[in-house]
Amino acid sequence: MDDTLDFSAPAMVEGIAHVVAVDGNLAWLEPEQTTSCGSCASSGACGAKGIGTTASRLEARRFSLENEAGLTVGETVVVGIRENALVKASLTAYAIPLTAALGCGALAQWADGRDIITMAAMVGGLALGLGLARLNAGRLSARGELAPRFLRRTNETATCHTITFNKKAGE
Amino acid sequence: MKAYILLMVSAALVNNVILARFLGLCSFMGVTTRIDTAVGMGMATTFVITVSSMADWAVETYLLQPFGLGYLRTVTFILVIAAAVQFTEMTVKKVSPPLFQMLGIYLPLITTNCAVLGVALLLVEGRMTFIGATLFAFASSIGYSLVMVIFAGLRERLALAEVPRLFAGPPIGFIVASLLALAFMGFSGMSTN
Numbered sequence: 001m002d003d004t005l006d007f008s009a010p011a012m013v014e015g016i017a018h019v020v021a022v023d024g025n026l027a028w029l030e031p032e033q034t035t036s037c038g039s040c041a042s043s044g045a046c047g048a049k050g051i052g053t054t055a056s057r058l059e060a061r062r063f064s065l066e067n068e069a070g071l072t073v074g075e076t077v078v079v080g081i082r083e084n085a086l087v088k089a090s091l092t093a094y095a096i097p098l099t100a101a102l103g104c105g106a107l108a109q110w111a112d113g114r115d116i117i118t119m120a121a122m123v124g125g126l127a128l129g130l131g132l133a134r135l136n137a138g139r140l141s142a143r144g145e146l147a148p149r150f151l152r153r154t155n156e157t158a159t160c161h162t163i164t165f166n167k168k169a170g171e
Numbered sequence: 172m173k174a175y176i177l178l179m180v181s182a183a184l185v186n187n188v189i190l191a192r193f194l195g196l197c198s199f200m201g202v203t204t205r206i207d208t209a210v211g212m213g214m215a216t217t218f219v220i221t222v223s224s225m226a227d228w229a230v231e232t233y234l235l236q237p238f239g240l241g242y243l244r245t246v247t248f249i250l251v252i253a254a255a256v257q258f259t260e261m262t263v264k265k266v267s268p269p270l271f272q273m274l275g276i277y278l279p280l281i282t283t284n285c286a287v288l289g290v291a292l293l294l295v296e297g298r299m300t301f302i303g304a305t306l307f308a309f310a311s312s313i314g315y316s317l318v319m320v321i322f323a324g325l326r327e328r329l330a331l332a333e334v335p336r337l338f339a340g341p342p343i344g345f346i347v348a349s350l351l352a353l354a355f356m357g358f359s360g361m362s363t364n
Contacts (some may be wrong), residue, residue, distance in 0.1 A: 013207055082257075086207045090214035093263050093270045098218055102309065105302060115232075115301040120223060122305065134266045146269035 012080035014151065019075045020062065027067040029079065065150050079148040089146060092136045100129030182307050184313035184358040188286050190351060192293075195286030195315055199322065200344060202280070204245040204330075212280070213292055213316025215259070217309070219281045220290050223255035224308030228301055235292075241325035248291045256282045299317055322351060 017029040056099025071077065108118045140146050188194050195216075195322050202212045227248050235241055260278045264271040281287060290311045294304040334343050 013205070015303060021262040083207045087210050089270050090211050093266070094214040098221055098309070101221075102305070105305060107305070109302045118301050119225070119229060130266055137266060137270050141269050 012149075012151070013083055013086060013150075014078050014080045016147075016154065017077055017079050019071045019073050019077065022067060022071065022073055023064075025067055026064045027071040028062055028064050030062050031079075063148060065148065067157050069150055069153075071150070076154050078151045080151045081148050082145070085145050087136075088140060092133050092140065096133040096136060097126050097129030100132065101125040104128070142169075149157070175303065178303060179306055179310035182310035184355065187313050187318060187355055187358075188290065188315045189318045189346075190355045192289065194281075195284050196290040198284055198286075199279075199319065200278060200341070201346070203319055203323040203326055206320060206323045206327060209319040210316075213312075213319045216281055216284060216286065217312035217316055219252070219259055220287050220312035220315075221305065221309045222259065223252045223287055224294055225301075225305055226251045226290050228256060228294065228299075228304045229232055232294050233261065239279075242293070244295065245288070248288055252287050252291070253282050268330075318351065318355075322348065324328060325351070 016032040020030050020033070047061050065071075066080070069077075090106070101122045102125070104121035105118050108121030117124040137146070186192060189196065198212060198216070203209050223261050230247060230251055231244070235244055235247065240247075256278055260271075263278075290308050293311075294307050297304070297307065299307060326344060329343055329347065338346070
């Protein structure tokens with residue numbers, strides 16, 4: 001077992017990002033493409049024009065950071081979020097709407113019993129849940145729990161696999 | 172009420188989507204290197220399976236069956252699933268852009284997850300009511316997420332264990348998956364459904 005791992009440090013999920021713009025005190029970054037979508041052989045014929053391309057997906061996921069480290073355009077950096085932030089985000093985005101939809105559906109089924117009424121209640125519950133999720137996401141965002149953090153600079157050839165390997169090896 | 176509970180236990184544990192029906196094996200091996208990514212993928216898949224199954228049930232009951240269009244079922248369901256994924260992606264993006272930046276990465280992977288289509292086709296075969304179909308889909312996806320998280324935990328431990336070079340990586344992963352499937356076979360005595 002590797003004893004160089006620091007288990008006392010807060011667990012972070014790390015990823016590679018490229019600096020694409022610097023605007024005053026803000027640095028805009030694009031994450032490295034890590035999904036199979038957009039990088040497979042059929043990405044050119046995927047879905048409507050622009051939706052399945054790598055460029056459009058990366059642009060949609062562009063994010064900003066406080067540029068305290070003096071980042072410049074073209075640099076490759078390692079960014080991270082707390083491990084539990086991903087779980088909190090998942091619960092907020094998916095569990096709250098789903099619980100609300102199932103709860104409303106169960107109530108309607110118990111009260112009326114007709115499929116069409118249950119269906120309408122579930123759709124209403126889903127909308128209600130999405131509203132609640134928005135409120136909770138705003139609260140988490142205001143506390144800075146969803147924002148990625150700059151961790152360190154890395155070289156241009158780094159990938160998510162090499163940073164994981166280097167971390168385990170006690171870089 | 173008892174019937175619904177049995178239906179859910181059966182869908183989640185006894186007839187588990189991954190370990191009993193062998194659906195969603197791509198994400199089972201691909202997104203289970205860390206627990207947090209497995210949780211993210213599991214939750215996103217749970218949401219999409221449940222929402223798309225609700226829509227699939229409505230399309231089957233009010234469109235395909237009355238007009239005798241059963242032969243279009245698979246194509247129609249794929250379209251509904253793709254629409255459900257797009258709906259989810261747009262909604263998460265609208266509800267909270269920071270959430271979309273964190274979770275959006277998993278959503279395109281779900282469109283091609285055969286577990287989503289498999290569950291939709293299974294609930295049509297089962298001729299269930301709307302609430303029964305929704306609970307079946309929800310429980311199936313909870314079973315999927317449970318196995319994903321358990322397997323991710325095992326793989327995190329395996330990454331730190333000394334494994335013979337011949338078995339390192341995917342081979343030991345497959346062996347662990349088979350042991351997990353054997354463990355889940357223990358639930359088969361709970362229900363005959």
